[in-house]
Amino acid sequence: MSIEHFVEEIQVLGRDLVDRVKALIHEGNVNRIIIKDDKGQTFVEIPVTVAAVGALAAPVLAAIGALSALVAKFKIVVERSEPKPTAQPESAQAQSKAP
Numbered sequence: 001m002s003i004e005h006f007v008e009e010i011q012v013l014g015r016d017l018v019d020r021v022k023a024l025i026h027e028g029n030v031n032r033i034i035i036k037d038d039k040g041q042t043f044v045e046i047p048v049t050v051a052a053v054g055a056l057a058a059p060v061l062a063a064i065g066a067l068s069a070l071v072a073k074f075k076i077v078v079e080r081s082e083p084k085p086t087a088q089p090e091s092a093q094a095q096s097k098a099p
Contacts, residue, residue: 004084005031010076014068017076021064024048024078025057034077035064043067043074 012020017035024030025048033046044067046060068074 008078017068032079036075038073
């Protein structure tokens with residue numbers, strides 16, 4: 001089974017930034033979160049595998065909370081990895097559907 005990597009961009013307001021980042025950290029398929037302002041300047045890059053550890057996530061979220069007070073709009077760039085679905089040969093599909 002191979003892994004598929006893709007990037008997603010999410011626009012959020014400053015007041016919603018911390019909650020959205022918390023939700024992304026708790027998802028299992030997120031590798032990295034990059035927070036940028038509306039002009040594209042990167043404020044912080046978070047490797048989620050490190051941030052998922054509770055003791056490390058708290059200071060990161062506190063820093064993000066401070067950032068959200070300074071800027072009204074943010075772009076969150078989310079790097080994800082998911083397993084690619086493997087295609088079954090037609091004969092295997094037919095056998096699995098047979099009663």
